[in-house]
Amino acid sequence: MADFTFEQDTQIFRDRDALTEDYTPNTLVGRDDELEEFHAALQPVINDENPSNIFLYGKSGVGKTAATRYLLTQLQDDVQEVTGVSVTVVEVNCDGLNTSYQTAIEIVNQLRPHEDQIASTGYPQSKVYQYLWEELDACDGTVLIVLDEVDHLNDDSILYQLTRARDNGNISDVNLGIIGISNDLTFRENLSSKVRSSLCERVVSFSAYDARQLRQVLKQREEVAFYDDTLSEDVIPLCAAHGARESGDARRALDLLLMAGDLARKNHDEMIREEHVNRGKEEIEKEIIAEGISDLSEHARVLLRTLMNMTTENATPARTQEIIPIYRKICEETGKDPVSVRSIRDNLAALSQLGITSRNEVNKGRSGGKFAKHELVYEVETVRSALASIED
Template identity: 35%
Template sequence: MPSFRKQTDIIENDMVLGEDWVPEDLPEREAELSQMYEALSPATRGFTPDNMFLYGKAGQGKTAATRYALNDLQLFFEDEMDEDLTPVYVSCNELTSSYQVTGQLLVELDEDITERPNGHAPDILYSRLFGHLDEIGGTIVIVFDEIDAIGDDDQILYQIPRAHSNGKLEEAKVSFVGISNDFSFRDNLSPKVKDTLYDYVIDFPSYDSQQLRDILKRRAEIALADDVLDDGVIELCSAYAAKDEGSARQAINHLYKASKMAQTDGDHVVTTDHVETAHDILKRNHVMEGIRGLTPQNKYVLTAVTLLEVREETPARTGEVYPVYREIAESVGSEPLVQRRMRDHLQELSLHGQIALTSQSGGVKGGTYYVAELNTGLEATITVLSEIDEAMHEVAEDIRAIADMKGML
C-alpha cells in the first residue's frame, strides 16, 4: 500500500517537470529561436517588434521558446532601454471569437476587471483595450496561445497591427505572437488580415528520439535525485513520445508519472516497469479527456467504429459504419441521425483524433470516398466508453467481450 511515511526522495523539484517551467537552454530549438530573436529585434532599437506565427504539434516547445525569448528580451530592456517591456499571455483554448479574446485581454491587463466584459459593442471593447495598452506604454508583446480556437473570427488580428495607423494607439508599441497547432490557420485568415500582417511564420518540427532523450536527461538532472533512474528509463519515455507525436511534454509526463509512482510506493529507483505502468495510465487519461467532451451522437459513432474494429471490418466506408451506428443509437433509446449527418460526426471525430479518415480511390468507377478506423488504443477506448457514459456501459462491455474472445486485449 502507498503511504506518505514510506515515500522516498526521488523527486527533488516537481516544478522542473511541470508545464510552466522554462529551461535555461533550448538547444533543440536554436534555429527557431534565431528567427524569433530576429522578429523581436526591432524592439531593441525602440521600434515595434514584428508579429509572429508559431506552428507545430503540441509539445514541440513553442510556448517554452516564446517565454524564453521574451524573458531574455525583458532582461535586455532592464539593462539597456529607458522604457518597459510588457509580455501579456492569453490562452485562447476556450475563447472562440475575437470579442472573447479582447475581453480576456482586458482581464489580463487590468487587475480591477475579474470577468470578461460582455454585452458591449465591439468598438467599445477595442477602445477600452487600446486605452489600457496606452496607459501601460512602452513595448507590449501579446502572446495568443492556441490562437486557432477563434476560427475565422480574426478581427483581433486586424485591429492590433492597424491600431497606430487608425489612431487608436499613441504611446504603446504593440505586436503579437500567435501560437497554433493548426498549420492551416494562417492560410484561412481573411484577406484583409493577411494584407495587414507583415509577420514571421516559424515552423516547429517534431522532436526525434535523440532530442527527446537529451531534453529528458537535462530535466532529470535538475528535478530528480542522483542515481534514481534505472537503465532504459529515459530511452523508454522518449520512445513512447517519439512513436506518438514527438512531444517533449509527453516524454516529460511519462518520466514525471513514473517517478511519482516509484516515490509514493517507497521504491528507491525508477524502473522501466514504472514507465510501462505510467504509459498505460497516461494513455487511458488521454483517451478519456478526448471522449469526455464528445456529444452523445459522437459517442455512438465512435462506438460503431470501435465495434467494427473488433470485428476486424475496418477501415470501413460510411455506408458500412451507418447501420452499426444506427443499431447502437437505437439500443440506448436515441433517435439515429440520417447517414449524411452521421458522416459529419465522423469528420468531427477525425478532427479530434479519435478516428482516422483516409481518402480512397473509387477505382474503375472513379471518384473518391473515405474510410474510417479507430485512431486511439482499443482497450482504453472501450474502457472509457464503458465508464464515462452509463447508457453506453452495456454496449461497451459487449464490445470488450468480443475483443477478449479474439485475443485483441
C-alpha cells in the same frame, strides 16, 4: 483501516513541477533553429525600434509557447541593462475567449491593477477599445502582446485594430508588437485581406520534435525533476520514442514521464522502470479516450464497440459497408434503434476527428472506386476500459 497520514517523500521527485506545462527551463534544447529565427525577429525591441509582428506556427507540443516565454524572459532581463529601453509583455490565451471583444477586455485587465478591472460584458465595443488605447499609451517603450492559440478567435478584428493603432492615431507614445501562436498552419489564409496586409508579420515555423530532440528535452527535465539514479536507462528513450510517434509532441512525452514517476511513487518503488512507462501510457491513453468520447452520442459509442469487436476478430481496417451489419446486430442485441447510414458515416467521422479511430482513403480507380477504411488507433483493452469509466 488504512493509514492515510501525509508525509513528504524524498524518493522519486526532486521538483515534480519541472515536468508540468507551466515550467520554463533556463535553456531550451532541441529548438536551436527556431530560437535563432525568433531571436532575430525580436532584436528591434532592444534597439528601441518598432517591433515586428511575429507569428509562430506548428503542431501542438512542439515548443512554441515554451520558446516564447523563454525568449521574452531573456529579453526582459537584458532590457534592464539598457538605459532608456523598456518592454511590457501581455500574454493572453485565446482559448475560451472566442471574440476580439473579449480579448481586448483581457488585455485591458492585464494592464490595469486588480482593483480597477473592467467587467467582461456590458461595455460598448468602442469604449473597450478606448480603454485599451489609454492603457497601451500609458506604458513606456515597447508593449508585446502575445496571443496564444490565436486561431481560436472567431473574428480577426483585434488583429486589425492592434496593427493599425498607430496609423489610426489611437496610440502615439508606445511601440506595439503582436506575437501570435497557432496550431493551425492555415490560420493566415483565413484572415481577411486587410488584416493580412496590415500584419506584415515575421513567420517562425516549428517542426515536430524527433526522438533525438525529445531525448534532449527529457534528459534536461530529468536532471531537475528527479533525484539522482531514479530512472533506469531505458525510460528516457522509451518516453521519447512514444512522443516522436505522437507527431513529435514534447508535451505527450513529458506527461508520460510524469505519469511513470507518479506510478512509481504510488507503489513506493525506488526506481522508475519500463513497466511504469508502459502502465503510464495506458493510463494517459485511457484518459484521452474517455475525454474524447464523454460528449459523443450513444450511437457513436455503439460504433466504437463495433470496431472493438471487429478488431478482436482481426476484421479491421474495415469499410463502412462492412461495419454497418455488425453495428445493426449490436443495436438489435441491446434494444436500440439503429440510425441511418448517413448518421453512421457522420459518427465514424467524429471518432476519426477525435483521434480515437483512423480513417484511411483507398482509391481502387475506375473499377473499384474510392472508399474509406476504419480502425482503432488504441488497443482494444484501453478503449474498453475508457468506455467503462465513462459509463460508470
